[in-house]
Every structure is written in C-alpha cells, then in structure tokens.
Amino acid sequence: MSSLPLFSALLRLADDRLVLGHRTSEWCGHGPILEEDIALANLALDQIGQANHLLTYAATVEKASRDEDALAYFRDAIEYRNALLCELPNGDFGVTIVRQFLYGVYSVLQWDALSKSKDGTLAGIAAKSLKEARYHVRHAGEWVIRLGDGTDESHRRAQVAVDTLWPYTGELFMQPADEAELVADGITADVSLLELAWEVQVADVLRRATLTAPETAWMQRGGREGKHTEHLGHLLAEMQIVARSHPDAKW
Amino acid sequence: MSSPDRSWPLWEVFTQGKDGEPHQHAGSVHATDAEHALQNARDTYARRNEGVSLWVVPSAAITASTPEDMGPFFDPANDKAYRHPQFYKVPKGVKVF
Numbered sequence: 001m002s003s004l005p006l007f008s009a010l011l012r013l014a015d016d017r018l019v020l021g022h023r024t025s026e027w028c029g030h031g032p033i034l035e036e037d038i039a040l041a042n043l044a045l046d047q048i049g050q051a052n053h054l055l056t057y058a059a060t061v062e063k064a065s066r067d068e069d070a071l072a073y074f075r076d077a078i079e080y081r082n083a084l085l086c087e088l089p090n091g092d093f094g095v096t097i098v099r100q101f102l103y104g105v106y107s108v109l110q111w112d113a114l115s116k117s118k119d120g121t122l123a124g125i126a127a128k129s130l131k132e133a134r135y136h137v138r139h140a141g142e143w144v145i146r147l148g149d150g151t152d153e154s155h156r157r158a159q160v161a162v163d164t165l166w167p168y169t170g171e172l173f174m175q176p177a178d179e180a181e182l183v184a185d186g187i188t189a190d191v192s193l194l195e196l197a198w199e200v201q202v203a204d205v206l207r208r209a210t211l212t213a214p215e216t217a218w219m220q221r222g223g224r225e226g227k228h229t230e231h232l233g234h235l236l237a238e239m240q241i242v243a244r245s246h247p248d249a250k251w
Numbered sequence: 252m253s254s255p256d257r258s259w260p261l262w263e264v265f266t267q268g269k270d271g272e273p274h275q276h277a278g279s280v281h282a283t284d285a286e287h288a289l290q291n292a293r294d295t296y297a298r299r300n301e302g303v304s305l306w307v308v309p310s311a312a313i314t315a316s317t318p319e320d321m322g323p324f325f326d327p328a329n330d331k332a333y334r335h336p337q338f339y340k341v342p343k344g345v346k347v348f
Contacts, residue, residue, distance in 0.1 A: 033259070035280050035291035042294050139290055146283065 005178045007062045009188050012224060014054035015082035018072060020103060021047030022239050023090055032093055039139060043100065046132040053125045073243035077232045084223040085168035087232040091161065094147055098161035101140035105201050106172050106194065107133040113189030141205050148209025155210065163214050170219025260309060262288040264296050267304035274306050
C-alpha cells in the first residue's frame, strides 16, 4: 500500500462509495415496488460511478501501474478504507433507507467541501457527485419521514434502524492524522468540521419523522484503518469473484 | 369478502424535453403522495437525460373519453377536410410557419 497521503485520502472517499454502492445494488430486483427498485439501482449506479472516478484518479496518483479495476477487485478487506457504516448488511428496507440518509447527509457535506478543493481533478469529481448526493438525501430523507411518521410497524422498524446504525456514524467524522498536510494545503476537507452541520440536518429530519437519536457516546471504529466487520469479506467475495476468476478478461 | 386495495395511488407523468417544448405524457408511477410521485417519476422516466421538467398528476383527476364516445367525438371530423389549412396559399416571403 502506498504511503502517499493523497492516495490514502482518495481510497477512503472511494471505498465508502464503492462498498455502499455495492450494498445498494443488492436491492436490484428486490425493491418493495418497481419504482423503488429502479430508484435504488439508480443510487447504486451513482455511488459506484463516484467510486470509479475516485479510484481512477487514485491509480494515477499512486503511479504503481494498477488501474481502478485492480484497486476495486484485487484488494483484500484489510486494504479497504471504507467506514464500517457502509459495509453493514442492508437489513430491511428501513435500515437501508436510514443508512442512505445518514450517509447521504455526510456525503453532501463532504462533496460540498471538496468541490472547493485546490486539486482540480478532485474538485471536478466533487462538483459532479454533489448533485447526485443531494438527490440521494432528498430521496432517503423523504422516505425516513414517511417510515418514521407512518404506521406503527414502519415507525418501529425505522427506530430500530436508527438505533442500530447510530454507533457507526461517529467514524465518519474522525479525521485521519495523515491528512493534516492535505487539509492545510486546501486539497482535502477536515471531516471533523462537518459533524455539527450533519447533526443539525439529521436532527431536523428525525424530528419530522417522530424518531429519536439514541443517547450513546460510544462509537464503533476501525474501517479507516482496515479493521472491518466480518461482513466486508463476504461482500468483497461476491463483488470480486468474476474479476479474480478471469483476471485479464475484457468487457 | 375481498381484501381492501392496499396499492398506492397511480400518478400520470409528463416530461418536458427542452425549455419551451410541451410536457408530454411519459407513463405512470405508483406513489403515496405528490412529492413521492415526483421522485418516482424522476427515477423511472428522467434518469437517462430525458428532460428538464416533470409534472405528476393523480390519475384519478383525469377525465377521459370512452370508447363509446369515439363515433360522436371523432367521426364528424372525417369528411371536413376544409378544417385543415392546406387550401390557403402561403404568401411569398414566409419561410417559417
């Protein structure tokens, strides 16, 4: 693994979207109704597309003669840098939607900050992705309100989803030490500075959804250092099997 | 006794290709309310760069002619070719009409 700070920062950005995008794609053909099935597939394609741009750029930065496909399909779980939140199983529709919302709000704030990056390539990827992420938040946020403020059953499930996912949100705002210089140079954004805005926006939607955030101070962490849950290995096995079985295949 | 219909209401979707063009019927989606219908319409009918504007209308709000109306509504137009403008000569100099 390269020690280039920019490469590491791009992997963190890319792996979040790649892993969450793959999770979202697991809904394809299983959506509660046709329209939502298509919507979820759209979200997945947006997220995987963002990861594609980021990994392509990461490969350029690394200069180690491996391309975006090699980075996606030939790294093991221990080399992945996504937040644990992104790799958790989809659960029911409530868990899926609440995660899309919690992560989506974070993603919008992050892309917004990165769209002002002094690195032109990163700023360009961010500006394009920001539009997509804004729609993801709108889609998921409207659903959170409808599920939370819906029937007794939908409210119960949405609250379980919030309680289950909440301890995984803290990791999103833990700023990695090796990024200090990049932040100082205006290349990347300090994620710890996004937390306040995230809390305000999430609290507003949870309130309208009649849901409550749990009072827990303890947060899960590990993904950014390659210490993942057992779930990531299974996800990667499925995602990588074709590329690894046919390493030089073109399609 | 039949179970109550629990499917979501149907909405008709109209998309506008470009500014100034008319909104045209694209299809329909199921949705719980107007905002939800707009999102479903976006995901179903506007994800391949099809338009710049969307309308959604509850299908129940549309009053349509019936097949029985076909005779009285449309047949009388058959033999009235003079309602078309092809008998007018276009004045010289008119290039666009």
